[in-house]
Amino acid sequence: MNLRDLxxxxxxxxxxxxxxxAQACGISQPTLSVQVRKLExxxxVTLFERSSKRVAPxxxxxxxxxxxxxxxxxxxAMFSVARNLRDPLAGRFRLGIIPTLAPYLLPLIFAPLHEALPQLEIEPWEDQTVALLERLRNHELDAALLATEAEGTDLLSHTLFDEPFLAALPPEHRLASxxxxSETDLARDILVLADGHCLRDQTLAACGQSGALGGALRASSLSTLLNMVAAGYGTTLIPGLAAGAAEDAGIVLRPLSTKVGRMVRIVWRSxxxxxxxxDAVRDVIANRLRGFAAANA
Amino acid sequence: MNLRDLxxxxxxxxxxxxxxxAQACGISQPTLSVQVRKLExxxxVTLFERSSKRVAPxxxxxxxxxxxxxxxxxxxAMFSVARNLRDPLAGRFRLGIIPTLAPYLLPLIFAPLHEALPQLEIEPWEDQTVALLERLRNHELDAALLATEAEGTDLLSHTLFDEPFLAALPPEHRLASxxxxSETDLARDILVLADGHCLRDQTLAACGQSGALGGALRASSLSTLLNMVAAGYGTTLIPGLAAGAAEDAGIVLRPLSTKVGRMVRIVWRSxxxxxxxxDAVRDVIANRLRGFAAANA
DNA sequence: TTCTATCATAGACAACCCCTATCACAATCG
DNA sequence: CGATTGTGATAGGGGTTGTCTATGATAGAA
Known part of the structure; x- marks a missing residue:
């Protein structure tokens, strides 16, 4: 049965x-007769009672x-919906973000995104890299903001901005003056995040596998980590966008002698x-963060 | 857009x-690919994100x-509805009946009709012949029970039963003994129905254009007419099926010397x-009324 | 690398839709 | 009463569309 017949x-x-x-349908009368007959x-069942006088259902x-x-x-309705959604810059856009980035980046980009892409409903999803990649591959996310290289041929990525690391010290720390x-100086009493955070791995890679790693003091979030540093438990590396939050916590920040940091990327399925x-989201974020790395270098 | 594509x-x-x-649809995979592509x-819009790994909406x-x-x-649902209604002996059946027949015939045929055709919802419509024919031609009725010949090539009819007329007299009437x-005897003080009733015309045809026709006493219904006869206003002819009602009203009934009467027919659009x-309704009614004419002859 | 699984593409064939021309029938008009 | 008009049905040709099998392209697995 064809919708046309209906x-x-x-x-x-x-x-x-x-x-x-037939005229209303834009076809000839014989065609219409035949098609209605076929539908019957x-x-x-007989759909119409025909006579030369009238046709009655x-x-x-x-x-x-x-x-x-x-x-x-x-x-x-399908055509109508499709027409409304044809614009790729409209509709829901599920964006994964890693936890060491989300609280500091989202406040910066929400307003610009909404202004530049008013039809796009950004739906943030905060989770660790591995979980985000899985959700991405499962089509549960449309894109993700990560601080690691994207692996695999099924994913593509694009660099958004360079985020330098800063040394985070308690005010009374010996290095605060x-x-x-240098990273090696930090390594003595460095604190790191819990397993799974890419920042943990990056911190360890920068400072070596030493420091206060044996204890139970593995912060489950960057916010907790900052509190621990502020309380004098040790030092750590923080990403540049968290600088404001760190200073608010009463932490002393110092640039690193070697300009180490991480690249924030947007990743999507190929x-x-x-x-x-x-692309549009990427451009908005990159524009907003333009000059950030330089200012913090 | 074809429903098949959907x-x-x-x-x-x-x-x-x-x-x-494709297997579920009973077609080959290439065909399905092509059709989905065409729908897209x-x-x-793009409907599916394809990869050799998975296909995601x-x-x-x-x-x-x-x-x-x-x-x-x-x-x-259309197929389902059509399948359920394919039986012509199911569903609404709008049956027109003339007023001089309805009150006396319907009680006789309702039960047999419901028993023989349980799926058929008989919907009676009482009106005079002309109105019934108009409604029939307007497709507002499916069939009609009339006491006249059906005219026109657009209608067909079939005889149901022969309904003899009876002379209806007040008990004290000179003819009651x-x-x-004979019809000519009745003509002296015969009463008739109001305009439009076929029984009026048939009565006049049988008894001649004389009698108490000039006055205001034209009964609007057979029931009223019976009351008028019982009250001694005059005589009339009544159809055989109304005999019981007439006797209940205290009227004397006598057979006519010439076996005059009317043929009750069922009429439908050709x-x-x-x-x-x-046909089914016709058979049920004819069976129920079988022998009626003979018993009253 | 080789094999396997997946979706896309190509070309041939059949079915289907649509058209114009014509028929059949009934109603209307002169 | 015959001609005309209006209606839906039928016939045959032509173009489009759906479907098939065979094959290609690509990615992942052995």
């Missing part, structure tokens, strides 16, 4: 006249008209159909 | 796999699936699609 049925029922119904055979027909109308309406700090949305 | 869409969305979806072009697609499902469901009465229902 339109024909509705037209004949409305006009009660094959000629005029398909359904196994049968009882069965009038009971079918409602369904036919609904079917046609639903199909038309120096203008810059087959993702709304690449335009990814 | 089914394909739903299948691919369900299986997330072109091969299995038609709608102007896009955001747009998931918003379209509901509509597609509804459209398909409505179409299926006779075993049979193009009517449910002739089987007409």
């Amino acid at each position: 339109r024909y049925l509705l037209a004949v029922a409305e006009h009660e006249h094959f000629g005029r119904a 055979e398909l359904l196994g 049968t009882e069965v027909c009038s009971q079918l008209l409602g369904h036919a109308q609904s079917a046609v309406a639903e199909a038309e 120096r203008p810059t700090v 087959q993702f159909s709304r690449k335009a949305a990814v | 089914r394909y869409l739903l299948a691919v969305a369900e299986h997330e796999h072109f091969g299995r979806a 072009e038609l709608l102007g 896009t955001e747009v697609c998931s918003q379209l699936l509901g509509h597609a499902q509804s459209a398909v469901a409505e179409a299926e 006779r075993p049979t009465v 193009q009517f699609s449910r002739k089987a229902a007409v």
